[in-house]
């Protein structure tokens with residue numbers, strides 16, 4: 031799987047002023063690597079991730095996942111594409127408070143109609159993922175009964191339930207202490223052996239896990255030589 035970003039520009043218009051956030055940005059991402067993009071607050075990191083997830087439309091340029099140009103998809107096709115290809119992890123976990131761990135992880139496959147909540151096959155998938163994120167014994171817990179690091183690992187399990195090609199993570203360690211943050215990063219590193227993982231962050235601790243890392247500055251990406 032290859033993601034090609036070609037000459038992308040993204041502007042926001044606010045109170046008649048045009049704000050250029052991404053300018054002629056090009057990069058290629060591929061499976062089997064963990065990418066880290068750093069950049070100061072307001073540099074456009076979240077905006078860029080949203081463009082990759084087709085949550086933002088680019089103004090100029092092109093983003094393609096293998097042969098699929100996402101700007102050319104209609105709304106229905108975009109939802110399907112996002113559901114099948116992309117797993118998203120946020121700083122604030124975004125778990126639903128009134129659902130337990132099992133239900134939170136299972137939810138994407140219930141919403142898209144593939145399974146009922148009680149299906150044995152779904153249970154097996156969720157149990158396997160909870161084992162993978164080392165939370166096999168927390169399936170009945172509700173988010174408020176879990177630590178921040180645990181909630182984030184559950185959010186990662188949820189992002190994986192559709193077996194996506196790409197994991198996009200926006201400040202995944204932003205609300206977690208350093209030790210737990212390393213557990214999250216090791217987990218994302220493990221996932222990147224098979225998938226493409228893209229992390230945007232302020233957290234310098236993330237850099238040591240990167241196969242490639244970039245600074246988003248003045249709307250485009252500068253590549254750094256890896257410290258590994």
Ligand SMILES: Nc1ncnc2c1ncn2[C@@H]1O[C@H](COP(=O)(O)OP(=O)(O)OP(=O)(O)O)[C@@H](O)[C@H]1O
Nearest residue numbers: 042043044051069070071072073074075076077078
């Ligand atoms: N919907 C929007 N309308 C207008 N301006 C926006 C919108 N979304 C983002 N911006 C502006 O675009 C710029 C980039 O925002 P973005 O959220 O991508 O930054 P960021 O690099 O993720 O910052 P942080 O590290 O603080 O999360 C900011 O100056 C922001 O104010």
Ligand SMILES: [Mg+2]
Nearest residue numbers: 075076077200
């Ligand atoms: Mg951001």
